[in-house]
Amino acid sequence: MSTKKVRDKWRSKAWYTVLAPSYFGNAELGAVPADEPEKLVGRVIEATLYDITGDFTHQYLKLYFQITRVEGKTAHTMFKGHEYSRDHLRSLVRRRTTKVDGIFDVSTKDGYKFRVAVCAFTLSRIETSQEHAIRKIMAKIVKEKSASLTMDQFVQEMVLGKIASDVYNEAKKIAPLRHVGVRKSKLLMQISQLVQPPLQKTG
Numbered sequence: 001m002s003t004k005k006v007r008d009k010w011r012s013k014a015w016y017t018v019l020a021p022s023y024f025g026n027a028e029l030g031a032v033p034a035d036e037p038e039k040l041v042g043r044v045i046e047a048t049l050y051d052i053t054g055d056f057t058h059q060y061l062k063l064y065f066q067i068t069r070v071e072g073k074t075a076h077t078m079f080k081g082h083e084y085s086r087d088h089l090r091s092l093v094r095r096r097t098t099k100v101d102g103i104f105d106v107s108t109k110d111g112y113k114f115r116v117a118v119c120a121f122t123l124s125r126i127e128t129s130q131e132h133a134i135r136k137i138m139a140k141i142v143k144e145k146s147a148s149l150t151m152d153q154f155v156q157e158m159v160l161g162k163i164a165s166d167v168y169n170e171a172k173k174i175a176p177l178r179h180v181g182v183r184k185s186k187l188l189m190q191i192s193q194l195v196q197p198p199l200q201k202t203g
Contacts, residue, residue, distance in 0.1 A: 018045050018075045020052055022063060027052040029077070037070035044080060049159060051061060060088035061159065079155045081186040092179055098122045098130050100139040105188070106146035108154045115182040116142050116158065118167060123176040125138040134171045141166050158182045 013033040020027040023034045034040045042096055049058035058103045065077035091137045093099065100120040107113045118138045145163055146154055161181070168180040 014073065016040060016070060016073050016075045018065070018077060019079055020047070021076075021152070021165065024052050024079075024158055032075065037075075040067045040070055040075050043067045045077060050081075051154065060085045062203055063116045063159065079151075081180075081184070082159055084181065085183040089183065092119075092121050094121070094178075096125055097178070098124075098131065100134045100138075102135045102142075104139055104142050108146050108149060109153045112148045112151040112154075114146065115155070115186045115188055115189040116146075116182060118142060118164070118184045119179075119181055120167070120171055120177055121179040123178050126175045130175050133174045137170045137174070138167050141170065155185075158185055 010037045014035075014037075015031045016019070016032050016037065017031050018029040020029055029045050029051060032040060032043070043066070045067065047065065049061040049063060050056060051059075052063070060083060063082045064080040066080045067075045067079050070077050100122070102118045104116050104118070105113065106116060120134055120138070122168050141163060145157060145166075149157065159182075164181045168177060171177060171180065175184075
């Protein structure tokens, strides 16, 4: 009796294809089941950058997308954040070197607020003053980028390595570096959502 119930439950569900946003080429992120399409809205889907680019070296980067709307059998998403896999982060740590971490809250040109974590790994141990100088460069570049780019552009530069590359090129003047990356990001809020339109009077 219970198996019949389970079977019926699955039979009533339809499968929906989940797509990444246009700035990730509307790549397919997989399929998810739901008995009603509106139940999918708000669900967060995990993927890797490899799923989008097909480049095996991108497997270490986990991406999170939230379903925002469903049209027919297609679920559309927006970027919610990303992070390095634990294994990858662990593989970057070396003895007698310094890890410089910087966490910044920034807003994009079109009003999206992000928390961004940038990391730099040096070739050898460095002075505290050098750490501060590198962190200052991280802050400057991340803030300048976010202020001048839309959310779509900022996410692309963050995930595809452009921001990390800019930080690396500046910070290597302070100390020799082995790796720089945006190890984590999180969409905190869309500022424009806070501004609600006034209620229309009827009659």
